[in-house]
Amino acid sequence: MITRRDFMVSGITATSVGIIVPPVFAKSVFAATIEDVHNDNVLVILQLGGGNDGLNTVIPHADPAYLQARPTIGIPADKVLPLNAEIGLNPVLPGMKKLFDAGEVAIVQGVGYPNPVYSHFEGLYIWEHADPSMQQTEGWLGKLLASQLDSQGHPLTGCALGQASTPSELLAQNATVSVIDSVPTYQVQGGAGRRVAAPALYKKTPGIYGALFDQALTTAEYGIAALADSQSRYTPSVNYTPQSTVYGSKNSLATSLQLTAEMIVTQPSVKICHVVLGGFDTHQDEDTRQNALLAYVDSAVSAFMQDIANHGMADRVVLMTWSEFGRRVVENGGKGTDHGAAAPIFVVGKPVKGGVFGEQPSLTKTVDSGNLQYNIDFRSVYQTLIRDWLKADPTAVLGASFPELPIIQTA
């Protein structure tokens, strides 16, 4: 198993001098001046944790093998929201359908990589590090932040939102990441004295964690200053409906994406935002559970895109979904599906060139006894977004070149 823990262990080993991360920012810049950032484009990463079932998300409704493989959880053709004669969306995705019809959704079919793994943690590692060989120790977005987006000068360039820990995708030796659960709680609480004392405790911490600790607090200190009046500059223009509840959980994705909109609207230095919705490991009761989760995705992403557009920033924002794997073609005995391989991903936003890209993998000519064969390497999507959207150099991040996809509109 390669876990986040292994990643960090490698991180320590790599430096082996006792200092895990570099010293805190060389520059104490948190103003809106953007020195090294060449454009205003923002990439939002939406992680669907647990392995989203692609076959019940983008449904090959014309293929009889689909309902044969899924006698209880299959969605019949007359229920799907058709995209063309072959495929359609799960009926809980009307917002995504609307965006697709407006030409703002690229659906990339059959995304995966050679020799798929069926472990959550290996799958996560591969996607997070853009490396099926699992040799890389830095996250692909972390590398991008560190090498080309100047996150050390601008601690809000890379943001993990609606969460408490740094996603592995954003972890890299020289990447600074602001991890913000919510703006109201992203404060030093307890009064003026604490606001002085808290950062003062973390300036020159000794020991192997010293630089890491100090960087966390300094990042927070600058982020708090930058966000000080953000709520006077942003009001959500749509209803994100975070209060609806499924399985005892509110739609945390709506809350996270509203925070993402606030960050994008108020912070010019924001380039990469990461949000996550978990629960897609539907070994059982997939019919109800996945539908509930996809409905969250649908309402939250729709609201986010509308909100961004209402704030006049639709031209600046592209969102990409991913999940560590798709699921087995044939359902199991518990109205669920076990771990699988290739799956579709969504790339959403006004700058996107809409449509369906790539082929639906065969449901009958499978790999590893019943799993979908990929036909587009996930790094093709990464490369396209890095070069065509963020206008950065993908080879420095991916270490190799992959065929690009025509999913971003050219100006």
Place this chain on the structure above:
Amino acid sequence: MGSANLKLSRRQVLGVAAGGVVGAVGFRYLTLQLPGAGQRVASAAGAGGAWASPLGTSAGRAAHLLRRATFGYTAAELDSAASMSYPDLVDMVVNQQAQSLPRVADATDYQAVVRAWYEHMATTPAQFPERMTLFWHGLLTSDYRKAARLPFVVQQNELYRSTGRSDFRTLVNAVTFDPLMIRYLDLEESTAAAPNENYSRELMELFTLGVGNYTETDVREGARAFSGIRTVLVDANGQRIQPPKLKGSTPAAYAQALQQLIAQGATFKGVLARTQHDDGVKTFLGHTGNIDPAQALDIVLSQPACAAHIARMALVQFCTPVPSTSLIDSVATQFRNSNYDIKTLMRAIFTNEAFTSPDAYRSLVRGPADYMVATMRALNSPSLAAMCMRSGAAMDQILYDMPTVAGWPSNQGWVSSGAWLARLNFAAGVIASQRSFPDPVDAVHTQLDGVVGPDTASVFNASQSDGDRWYALLASPEFQLK
């Protein structure tokens, strides 16, 4: 700090000794000077150096062990521990007898259970069994949502407490038949006709062997071996009885009916339902036969990778963030040779020279629960349990609600800008909730070994009240480490 008189306690003297003994570059020391008398807590040396290890002293080793094997200590507990020889102290800690979680009024109320657990972590004298309960919870994971309105969380929690220091074979067998695990990893849905792979995979990948030590075929064959495990309710005599029905009842009436059965001695337990179990021939990890769950677990435990996997997990939590291969091998060999005796495993870790080497000092990051319970214990204030329960989420740790089946991060994985703010804000909330405080200078010596960095010394010295001084201590980098 009412008095300006300079009082040298034994612990303060130890603090001086700790700083004075180690002549390494960049060590920290604490001068024994009190605010109010023109005297200050001070620290020398520049950034980037190492902490001055006090592990050459018996008090330093005792505090180090208690920070790791337990949830911290009061000054009196440290005094008592420091008076023992280190091997005797290890024995005493490892042999502590577990104390059951006090009865929770509504055992189906997950929040009430977690709150009770926080309070128990803070108050039980059986600290090591409690720390091991948290360790196993982090490794053999679960999710309260799967318990629905059944008392499965408290039952699994009690299992790890009662069995978490026996032997790993007993523990992993019990977990395989534990009602919360049966639900969490979908054993309940697994039939001979359609075996569910979830438990089989995570058992090998996360709980026992690690990736690379089994194949996808082993996952599928293991799923067959584990098919048919079901949860039943039995009365005090072990006779199967029907649980109350939620349908047609109110949640309150249902909870009451369930509580009544439990009060009469009823428990949920996992059994192998033979009619649902695949009793065909399987080939699992190189063994062929009609393999049932217990045999499958024996096969797993016969793999050389198993002891090394558990040893590595335990070392990362209790000893060093980067255990060397030779350290893992040494601990794993002792563990396996003892037939997976967990006390042997932990004694092997605590008595290894890597545990008390200067490099080991402050080489682990306290997890959120660990940090919060250590705070309660340092202040002798278990009434903070409810605050702990509320505060974990922002630090990335909600008990019985892990981000994934792999459990929580460890060490540097806990560090982010948001999580660190949450820790400091917890300290602020704690200070605001307290009417009085133990002596903070004493606490610098007991809780921080008198080994403080320049920032902490400076903030501590600038503080105007005991509350401010305790904030500096609890929010300090030193207190986040162990």
